[in-house]
Amino acid sequence: MDKTYQPSSIESKWYQQWESKGYFAPQGSGDPYCIMIPPPNVTGSLHMGHGFQESIMDALIRYHRMQGRNTLWQVGTDHAGIATQMVVERLLDTAGTNRHELGRDKFIDRVWEWKEESGGHITRQLRRLGASPDWSRERFTMDEGFYKSVQEVFIRLYEDKLIYRGKRLVNWDPKLHTAISDLEVVSEEEKGHMWHFRYPLADGSGDLIVATTRPETMLGDTAVAVNPSDERYQALIGKNITLPLTGRDIPIIADDYVDKDFGTGCVKITPAHDFNDYEVGLRHDLPMINVFTDDATLNQSVPEKYRGMDRYVARKEIVADLDELGLLEKVEDHVLKVPRGDRSGVVVEPYLTNQWYVKTETLADAAVKSVENGDINFVPKQYENMYFSWMRDIQDWCISRQLWWGHRIPAWYDDEGKVYVARSEDEVREKYGLDQSIALRQDEDVLDTWFSSGLWTFGTLGWPEETEFLKTFHPTSVLVTGFDIIFFWVARMIMLTLYFRKEIPFHTVYVHGLVRDSHGQKMSKSKGNVLDPIDLIDGIELEALVEKRTSGMQVPKLKAKIEKQTRKEFPDGIAAYGTDALRYTYYSLASTGRDINFDVGRIEGFRNFCNKLWNASNYVFMNTENEDCGQNPADAFELTLADRWIVGRLQQAEAAVIEGLNTYRLDLASQALYDFIWKDYCDWYLELTKPVLWNTDERMEVLRGTRRTLVRVLETTLRLAHPLMPFITEELWQKTKQLACFEGDSIMLARYPQPDEAKVDHAAIADVEWLQAVIVGIRAIRGEMNIAPARQLDVFFCRGNSEDKRRLDENMQFLSKLAQLGSIKWLDNADQAPLSATSLVGHLEIHVPLAGFIDKDAEIARLEKELAKLANETSRLKGKLSNEKFVNNAPTDVVEKERNKLADSESALQKLSEQKEKILAL
RNA sequence: GGGUGGUUAGCUCAGUUGGGAGAGCGACGGCCUUACAAGCCGUAGGUCACAGGUUCGACCCCUGUACCACCCACCA
Numbered sequence: 001m002d003k004t005y006q007p008s009s010i011e012s013k014w015y016q017q018w019e020s021k022g023y024f025a026p027q028g029s030g031d032p033y034c035i036m037i038p039p040p041n042v043t044g045s046l047h048m049g050h051g052f053q054e055s056i057m058d059a060l061i062r063y064h065r066m067q068g069r070n071t072l073w074q075v076g077t078d079h080a081g082i083a084t085q086m087v088v089e090r091l092l093d094t095a096g097t098n099r100h101e102l103g104r105d106k107f108i109d110r111v112w113e114w115k116e117e118s119g120g121h122i123t124r125q126l127r128r129l130g131a132s133p134d135w136s137r138e139r140f141t142m143d144e145g146f147y148k149s150v151q152e153v154f155i156r157l158y159e160d161k162l163i164y165r166g167k168r169l170v171n172w173d174p175k176l177h178t179a180i181s182d183l184e185v186v187s188e189e190e191k192g193h194m195w196h197f198r199y200p201l202a203d204g205s206g207d208l209i210v211a212t213t214r215p216e217t218m219l220g221d222t223a224v225a226v227n228p229s230d231e232r233y234q235a236l237i238g239k240n241i242t243l244p245l246t247g248r249d250i251p252i253i254a255d256d257y258v259d260k261d262f263g264t265g266c267v268k269i270t271p272a273h274d275f276n277d278y279e280v281g282l283r284h285d286l287p288m289i290n291v292f293t294d295d296a297t298l299n300q301s302v303p304e305k306y307r308g309m310d311r312y313v314a315r316k317e318i319v320a321d322l323d324e325l326g327l328l329e330k331v332e333d334h335v336l337k338v339p340r341g342d343r344s345g346v347v348v349e350p351y352l353t354n355q356w357y358v359k360t361e362t363l364a365d366a367a368v369k370s371v372e373n374g375d376i377n378f379v380p381k382q383y384e385n386m387y388f389s390w391m392r393d394i395q396d397w398c399i400s401r402q403l404w405w406g407h408r409i410p411a412w413y414d415d416e417g418k419v420y421v422a423r424s425e426d427e428v429r430e431k432y433g434l435d436q437s438i439a440l441r442q443d444e445d446v447l448d449t450w451f452s453s454g455l456w457t458f459g460t461l462g463w464p465e466e467t468e469f470l471k472t473f474h475p476t477s478v479l480v481t482g483f484d485i486i487f488f489w490v491a492r493m494i495m496l497t498l499y500f501r502k503e504i505p506f507h508t509v510y511v512h513g514l515v516r517d518s519h520g521q522k523m524s525k526s527k528g529n530v531l532d533p534i535d536l537i538d539g540i541e542l543e544a545l546v547e548k549r550t551s552g553m554q555v556p557k558l559k560a561k562i563e564k565q566t567r568k569e570f571p572d573g574i575a576a577y578g579t580d581a582l583r584y585t586y587y588s589l590a591s592t593g594r595d596i597n598f599d600v601g602r603i604e605g606f607r608n609f610c611n612k613l614w615n616a617s618n619y620v621f622m623n624t625e626n627e628d629c630g631q632n633p634a635d636a637f638e639l640t641l642a643d644r645w646i647v648g649r650l651q652q653a654e655a656a657v658i659e660g661l662n663t664y665r666l667d668l669a670s671q672a673l674y675d676f677i678w679k680d681y682c683d684w685y686l687e688l689t690k691p692v693l694w695n696t697d698e699r700m701e702v703l704r705g706t707r708r709t710l711v712r713v714l715e716t717t718l719r720l721a722h723p724l725m726p727f728i729t730e731e732l733w734q735k736t737k738q739l740a741c742f743e744g745d746s747i748m749l750a751r752y753p754q755p756d757e758a759k760v761d762h763a764a765i766a767d768v769e770w771l772q773a774v775i776v777g778i779r780a781i782r783g784e785m786n787i788a789p790a791r792q793l794d795v796f797f798c799r800g801n802s803e804d805k806r807r808l809d810e811n812m813q814f815l816s817k818l819a820q821l822g823s824i825k826w827l828d829n830a831d832q833a834p835l836s837a838t839s840l841v842g843h844l845e846i847h848v849p850l851a852g853f854i855d856k857d858a859e860i861a862r863l864e865k866e867l868a869k870l871a872n873e874t875s876r877l878k879g880k881l882s883n884e885k886f887v888n889n890a891p892t893d894v895v896e897k898e899r900n901k902l903a904d905s906e907s908a909l910q911k912l913s914e915q916k917e918k919i920l921a922l
Numbered sequence: 923g924g925g926u927g928g929u930u931a932g933c934u935c936a937g938u939u940g941g942g943a944g945a946g947c948g949a950c951g952g953c954c955u956u957a958c959a960a961g962c963c964g965u966a967g968g969u970c971a972c973a974g975g976u977u978c979g980a981c982c983c984c985u986g987u988a989c990c991a992c993c994c995a996c997c998a
Contacts, residue, residue: 004960187995194998211998225998259997267998276996336998382926386993389925393994483993518934520991588946591936594927595991599934601947608960619957667936671945686957694956776964782952783964789953820955876942885978894941894979 001621001735005607005614007578008538010731015127023748024132026072026473033069034473035061036457036506037133038481038489042077042140043084043118046125048515048523048598049482051533055586056512056666057480058131062723063661064477065132066752072473074460075133077122079115079142081406081449082176082343088114088405104404111405125534130579130726132748137469139460141452142407149459150407150452151423153500158411158421162359162499163399165411165419169278170398172351174296175344178402179355181448182395183487185348187337194334195319196264198327199224202240202249208233209329211263213336214273215322216315219246219302220291223269225280228254230265244327245303245318253284272352290352311349356400356409356445363495364394370494370504378509379664380593383483390487397492399448406446414438454492457505474501478508483593486511510664513595520597525549528562536603539576542567574600580725581607587670587724609674610728613721616682617732620710623693624739628700630708631741637704641771641811642688644764649680650713654755657720666724673721681717684772686710691817715740716753723752770807771814774846777839778819781848784862785837785855792822793848796833800826800844835922837862838915840908856919863916870909877902 002009018024026032035057040050057073065071088111092098099107123138139146157163170179195215200207208224224241226233233252240249257280258267271281272288281288293299298306298314306314322328341348368391370376371384378384400409412420412428415438422428425440434440455463457479461470475497481490490509497505516522517529524530528549535545546563553559584606589596630637639647653676660669692698692706715736722729726748733747744750778795787793797808805826808815812824827833836847837859850856877898880886887895 004958213998257996257998262997264998269998274996274998276998279996380927385926389994487993514992520934589935594935597934599947602934604960605946608958611960612958615958615961617957622957668938671936675945682957683962690956779963780965784951786952789955789963873942880942880979883978887978889978890941897941 001618003618005578005611005728007580007607007610007727008576011128011130011537011579011727014727014730015130018132018746018748019127019135021746022136023746024073025134025136026070028068028070030068030070032072032472032477033061033064034072034074034476035478035480036074036460036476037076038479038485039076039078039139039141039453039456040122041080041083042115042122043080043087044122046122046129046533048531048533050122050125051129051582052515052586052590052596053480053482053512054126054129054131055583056510056590058129058726059583059587059666059723060478060480060661061132062726062748063752065748066719066722066750068751070472072137072469073131073133074137074139074473074476075123075126075131075135076139076141076456076460077119078449078453079140079406081401081403081446082178082180084111084114085403085405086176086343099404107404128534128537128579130583132726137460141449141456145462146452146455146459147407149455149463150447151410152464153455153496154410154447154451155421155423156500157358162363163356164359165354165356167352167354168357169272169275169350169352170355171339171341171348172294172296172353173341173344173346173348174292174294175346176341176403177294179351179353179398179400180341180343180348181398181450184342185339186342187339189335190338192334192336192338194263194332196329196331197244197268197322198329199241199244199266199268200327201236202242208236208241208252208266209264210266210268212268213334214270214315215318216298216311217270217273217291218243218268218318219298219306220270220272220289221250221268222271222281222286222289223250223253223284225253225255225258225267225269226265227258227260228256230258230260232265244322244325253280253286255280255283273350275350278350288352292349292351296349355398356411358397358399358451360394360397360495363499364391364491366498367391367491367494370498375504376494376507376509378511380511382593383486383509383511386483387486387491391491394491397448399451400443400445401448402444403446406449407452409443409445409447411443412440413443414440419443450488450492453489454496455500457493457497458501463500475504476506478510479506480510480512482514483511484514511593512590513593516595516597518597518599518601520595526558528558528565531598531600533582535574536577536582536600537579540574542570542573545570545573570600575604575607577603577607578610578727580610580728584609584670584725587666588674590666592665609678610725612678612682613725613728614732616677616686617714617736619686620714621735621739623689624707624711627707628704629711629739629741630704631739635704636701637708638699638701639705639709640688640692640702641764641767642685642692642814643705643709644761645768646680646685646709646713648760648762648765649676650716650753651755651757651760653680654716654720654753658752658755661723670724673724677717677721681713684768685713687818688814691813695813711736711739715742719747719750720753722747722750767807767811770804770841771811773841774815774844775819777841777846778821778848781837781839782820785848785858789820792820794823794825795819795821796825796827796836796847796849798827798829798833798845798847804841804844835918836915838912840911842904843907845911850919856922860916860919863912863919867909867912867916870905870912874902874905874909877905 037057061071061073089099102110154163171182171185173180192213194211194213196209196211198207198209210224221243226237236252237254239252241252243250257276258265269277269280269286271277271286272290289301291298291302296311298309300307306317309317319328339348340346368388371387410421410423412425420428420432422431428434428440457476458470458474461467461474463470479490493505521527521529530549546566549566550559550562581603585603653672656672657669660666660672689706689710692702718729718733718736730747737744808826815821833847834849834851836849839846881898881902
């Protein structure tokens with residue numbers, strides 16, 4: 001066994017074995033447990049957020065698998081319509097061509113090629129994380145089977161009148177040339193202007209002043225609106241305005257939508273280019289004049305001068321022209337929300353087009369109820385409010401996209417534009433009785449990616465076939481996801497699953513936070529603070545890291561800044577920490593519902609933790625291999641106090657880890673495990689075995705008992721830790737299992753530990769706590785007096801009770817070794833003790849004689865510090881206990897506790913001040 | 923405008939039904955003590971954002987304020 005922990009040498013070895021032996025597939029007859037992976041983009045690569053999410057899922061999966069549950073982790077990838085199409089279009093662009101030159105079919109072939117090229121990347125990275133999904137069931141949202149599910153859902157929703165086609169105002173992305181849903185629009189505040197224009201009345205009797213942030217849309221105005229109760233404009237309602245630049249006459253209408261107190265109280269109405277105006281237009285039956293093309297340049301319906309102009313060029317021209325005409329009243333600076341496409345980043349336009357919609361009202365009602373009545377639970381709970389508020393105000397969902405990459409909509413049109421929905425052209429003809437003389441063409445559009453991922457929980461299990469897997473694993477157990485896609489994905493899954501399965505998709509939604517950098521900044525290429533999980537596992541040289549972070553950067557200044565910042569933060573690059581350390585870091589940071597700030601310092605600490613476990617195991621192996629470890633039932637063994645103590649502590653650790661896993665508090669689970677392994681097992685237990693194992697006179701029964709406990713506790717601890725740190729535990733377990741006579745091929749198939757309260761020896765725990773207090777007391781003197789650790793001390797114990805005496809007598813062996821003692825003497829009378837440095841354990845005094853090597857002044861200083869603390873504590877307790885209200889109102893056990901504390905601190909105060917007097921008297 | 927989360931040691935974070943705050947890293951001092959210097963032993967460090975209130979007692983419950991982050995919303 002290597003002296004130090006080398007993660008790279010064990011990780012790939014074990015992963016290959018697990019996978020090739022089929023350990024990830026569901027097995028056994030236990031209750032089903034199932035998690036559906038949120039399918040990552042097929043052509044994507046793993047980022048820190050994935051790493052976090054997959055690590056959480058894998059811990060849950062491994063834990064439940066080890067509990068004997070019939071466990072399925074369904075894996076797969078998403079075709080990610082817009083994102084993937086954009087990537088391939090960019091590739092074509094660098095190759096000097098574009099998708100239109102290629103044509104639809106060739107372009108789609110090219111995307112499939114790209115998927116084949118890059119599609120395995122993310123799944124390989126998933127394996128590096130130790131993820132244990134059933135790879136044999138891997139699915140892709142555009143594979144054949146899944147397409148059948150998507151088609152089925154579309155057709156049935158259409159037949160049930162929950163999908164319809166309509167011409168409406170949608171969010172139009174003029175760069176990508178597609179409609180996008182409300183959710184894909186991100187509105188941020190930006191600085192802009194508010195222009196005030198003078199619109200003349202048609203009869204020449206005056207004018208109105210309208211304010212707008214979008215001058216270029218004025219060419220499509222079809223009314224000016226005022227509030228019906230606005231006295232200023234009462235007389236004008238019903239009159240006409242002559243719209244400047246166009247010469248069109250448009251009416252002045254009254255509508256409650258207008259806020260009297262904002263601006264001039266007059267609003268230009270452009271129904272084809274603003275969502276509010278659209279509603280107003282419908283109410284007043286106004287014409288809708290579209291002035292844009294798909295590119296958001298001005299179209300043929302505007303005066304010739306402006307045709308073909310980009311919207312922002314036209315804006316300038318129109319403002320200048322109105323100014324020229326004396327119609328520009330004023331321009332103000334104005335901050336406004338600008339809607340941009342989340343993918344393209346360009347300003348989206350409200351645009352009139354034909355699109356397909358899902359009618360969401362009834363679907364959403366059911367989806368709300370399933371959370372209200374507790375069928376589905378969000379963890380943490382506050383996300384339910386977010387879910388409710390969105391669901392209760394949900395809009396119809398625009399599901400058609402003018403893209404080529406995606407599920408093509410199963411709808412056909414005849415020459416008159418009549419629409420037919422079916423699985424294929426042949427089926428259309430059959431279903432609707434259309435012969436070959438009628439020409440049909442399929443709808444050009446594809447479905448929103450989220451429409452297909454909305455079927456993920458049941459589509460992956462074979463629906464619409466009623467497969468065994470579907471029956472067994474649906475509804476799934478828990479969905480692990482980020483809050484950012486609750487609306488995009490979670491809500492849609494709940495709606496669609498309830499409708500088609502008449503059951504929920506999952507019982508629990510575990511919502512985790514976002515992974516940020518150590519200062520809480522979002523990780524982004526432009527900030528240059530991105531960490532790659534694989535680099536944390538394998539390590540990366542500084543130069544490679546700098547190159548990675550700055551590659552493809554266009555702005556030299558930004559590039560230089562990022563390079564400088566990276567060199568400063570990682571002067572030696574990033575060390576190879578291994579998967580287990582990375583995973584453990586994620587778990588330790590995974591507290592409820594808050595974003596996590598990832599600090600490389602933390603991962604280093606957990607790499608050290610892995611190393612600690614490695615070395616502890618090494619110690620166990622050294623002391624147990626080829627030795628009698630008490631596994632033969634015929635041979636008697638005897639447990640020491642330390643053995644009985646660690647077994648009890650193990651039960652408590654098991655309970656804490658399980659509690660953490662059951663409540664999705666992986667931070668608490670990992671903390672409990674860390675403390676048990678490092679503090680209890682390594683710092684105390686292993687040290688306590690040394691005086692036993694090194695004692696040449698030790699009885700065989702005791703040696704057997706200690707070795708037995710060493711290996712059995714280690715073996716159980718490894719199983720306890722396995723879901724969190726799969727690789728190192730497997731490596732160590734393979735060796736440990738033989739020593740502990742434990743059967744099984746792999747730790748991942750072994751049973752998860754179950755705490756047994758009967759194994760908790762409370763008396764042993766109390767005795768060890770006493771022992772620890774005594775040792776720490778002596779160490780503190782040694783530390784503060786600067787006494788060399790190797791120097792053996794003679795100590796005296798005074799004024800202890802019979803319990804102290806018993807504990808001392810029983811633990812001489814442990815005490816001498818761990819505190820490095822020369823001699824131990826019990827004194828009935830404190831006066832017999834030589835002048836000493838003193839520590840207290842309750843009433844028991846521990847004296848370390850000053851003689852020769854202890855600094856008198858230092859001891860006085862130490863005592864004074866201690867006395868000051870005690871005095872403070874004493875007066876606080878006195879004050880509290882002299883408060884009648886406290887004594888009368890507080891529960892008696894609390895009062896009693898405070899009284900005992902006071903007695904203790906008064907006694908300590910007295911003892912230590914006596915001690916101080918003695919030293920001073922010298 | 924409405925809503926959610928956060929504010930605890932120098933940094934990153936825990937804190938279980940209210941009974942005088944913990945960890946890791948960092949700092950300081952001492953150690954090559956036969957598993958481990960990726961380690962061991964010890965020490966220091968906090969007005970729990972602020973102001974009220976409830977209570978015998980508040981990091982914890984209530985009200986308000988400030989700041990940070992996020993979500994939702996149609997103000998031209």
